[in-house]
Amino acid sequence: xxxxxTPKKRSRxxxxxxxxxxxxxIGGWSAWWHLAxxxxxxxxxxxxxxxxARGAAFTYASREMGGYPFRFELTFDTPAYSxxxxxxxxxxxxxxxxMQAWNLTHxxxxxxxxxxxxxxxxxxxxxxxxxxxxxxxxxxxxGLNRLxxxxxxxxxxxxxxxxxxxxxxxxxxxxxxxPDDLMVAIQWEKLSLDAAPAAAPYLGTELGPxxxxxxxxxxxxxxxxxxxxVGGVWPALLDDGGEVEVAQxxxxxxxxxxxxxxxxxxxxxxxxxxxxxxxxxxxxLKQAMIDSGHWSQQEQIVFGTLAPASRDGGFLTLPVIxxxxxxxxxxxxxxxxNRS
Numbered sequence: 244x245x246x247x248x249t250p251k252k253r254s255r256x257x258x259x260x261x262x263x264x265x266x267x268x269i270g271g272w273s274a275w276w277h278l279a280x281x282x283x284x285x286x287x288x289x290x291x292x293x294x295x296a297r298g299a300a301f302t303y304a305s306r307e308m309g310g311y312p313f314r315f316e317l318t319f320d321t322p323a324y325s326x327x328x329x330x331x332x333x334x335x336x337x338x339x340x341x342m343q344a345w346n347l348t349h350x351x352x353x354x355x356x357x358x359x360x361x362x363x364x365x366x367x368x369x370x371x372x373x374x375x376x377x378x379x380x381x382x383x384x385x386g387l388n389r390l391x392x393x394x395x396x397x398x399x400x401x402x403x404x405x406x407x408x409x410x411x412x413x414x415x416x417x418x419x420x421x422p423d424d425l426m427v428a429i430q431w432e433k434l435s436l437d438a439a440p441a442a443a444p445y446l447g448t449e450l451g452p453x454x455x456x457x458x459x460x461x462x463x464x465x466x467x468x469x470x471x472x473v474g475g476v477w478p479a480l481l482d483d484g485g486e487v488e489v490a491q492x493x494x495x496x497x498x499x500x501x502x503x504x505x506x507x508x509x510x511x512x513x514x515x516x517x518x519x520x521x522x523x524x525x526x527x528l529k530q531a532m533i534d535s536g537h538w539s540q541q542e543q544i545v546f547g548t549l550a551p552a553s554r555d556g557g558f559l560t561l562p563v564i565x566x567x568x569x570x571x572x573x574x575x576x577x578x579x580x581n582r583s
Contacts, residue, residue, distance in 0.1 A: 272312060276344060280308050280315055287317070298327035316341045332361045348388070349381040370399040389416040394431075409433035417463065425462035430454040445528075445535040451495035457505075461485030477579055480509040489518075498531040500524050504558070507578075513565045514578050519558040525550040545570050 291301050303319040310316035316339060323334035336356025342349065354376060359369045375395030381388040394411035410432040418424040434450040459465075462476060465485055469475025480487075489505035500523035507516035522528060529546060532538050548570055552559035561568050561575065568575045 276311055276315075279344070279347075280311075283315055283317065284308060294324075299330065300325045310341065310344075313344050314341055315344060326363070329363050331363055334359050348383060349379070352378045352380070354378075366402070368399070368401045370397060370401075372397050385422060387415075387417060389414065391415075405437035407433075407435040418458070421460070423463050424458055424460045426458050428454075428456050443537065445497065445531040445537055446499055447497035449497065452493075453495055454491065454493045455489065456491045457487065457489040459485065459487055477509075481512050481514065481580070484510045498524065498528045500528075502558075507563060512580065514563055515565065516563045518561040518563065518568065520549065520561060521553040521556075521558045522549055523553070525553065541573070544573060545575070 294301055301322070301324050303323070304321035305319070307318045308315070309318070318337065318339045320337055321334075322338050323332070325332045335354055335358040338352065338354045341351045341353075353374075355372055355374045357369065357371050359367055361367045373395045375393065376397060377393055379389070379391040392411070392413045394408050397408040397411065399406045399408065408431060411434075412428075412430050414428045416426050418426055430453060431450070432452055434453070436448040436450075439446055439448050459476070459480075461480060461484060465476045465479035465483060466473070468479040468483060486509065487505065487507040489503060492501070492503040492505075494501040494503075502521045502523070504519040505516065507514050525546075529550070532542060532546070549559050559570075561570060563569075563578065566578045566580055568578065
């Protein structure tokens with residue numbers, strides 16, 4: 244008679260294997276995160292050392308790396324940057340830089356609180372951001388991909404003038420098919436001034452929703468030629484050549500509802516081209532000018548030329564000839580010239 248076979252015990256490997264693999268994955272990810280965070284800290288230390296070598300300094304009260312497991316968040320409390328001699332400086336309450344762990348070419352920054360910027364000339368300006376203020380920076384192997392900024396509610400003291408901003412948005416990006424060119428989009432919901440402009444008090448102190456969309460062709464070579472100083476880009480474009488296009492400008496300022504476009508060619512130290520402008524609600528603007536006593540012969544000529552041209556969606560073309568802007572044969576003003 245055959246004996247009964249001994250039953251085999253079922254392996255428990257299949258039960259524990261998923262948990263083992265999960266623990267290995269968590270351990271591997273944690274090791275990578277801590278390695279990557281240490282590399283980021285090292286890169287920051289190297290940047291600070293480079294700044295010190297050129298006579299600048301970056302200091303802070305405290306510094307913390309967090310965000311585990313899916314983000315890298317580097318926070319500086321009371322940061323301050325002192326530029327090399329002849330450069331600007333900055334100090335703030337706090338600044339935070341964050342990147343997703345799976346995308347190290349996109350950084351988001353936040354800088355709530357009070358910030359002071361001191362120019363190379365010693366003039367101090369300040370700006371206060373709420374918790375919604377943030378900037379976004381992305382890049383690729385070729386360089387900048389996109390730079391964006393959102394202000395939330397902000398208050399700025401610039402050049403002795405006080406400004407209150409609501410939802411300022413700025414976006415900058417090189418044109419993909421022409422990386423020397425910079426595309427620009429700026430808009431805000433509300434901008435309040437502490438005083439109306441002396442030359443046009445009828446405009447008042449509050450600007451409503453406004454927008455600028457344009458492009459600067461040849462921006463990045465000019466930026467490099469200007470020593471990476473934004474203020475030197477226009478003179479560099481005049482010297483080396485470039486173009487400025489305003490595809491859309493919408494400005495809501497008191498009684499002024501302005502729409503504009505522009506195409507300017509910069510070369511040989513001069514700017515040439517044309518602005519195209521139009522106004523809505525011309526009667527309201529006219530009455531505001533009259534009520535404020537700003538109804539001179541020249542202002543009447545400009546208004547009398549612009550208002551009829553704006554009917555039925557039309558534009559008035561203002562030629563720019565060797566830096567001078569004309570309304571018909573009448574010079575209206577001059578654009579900045581070159582460094583000479």
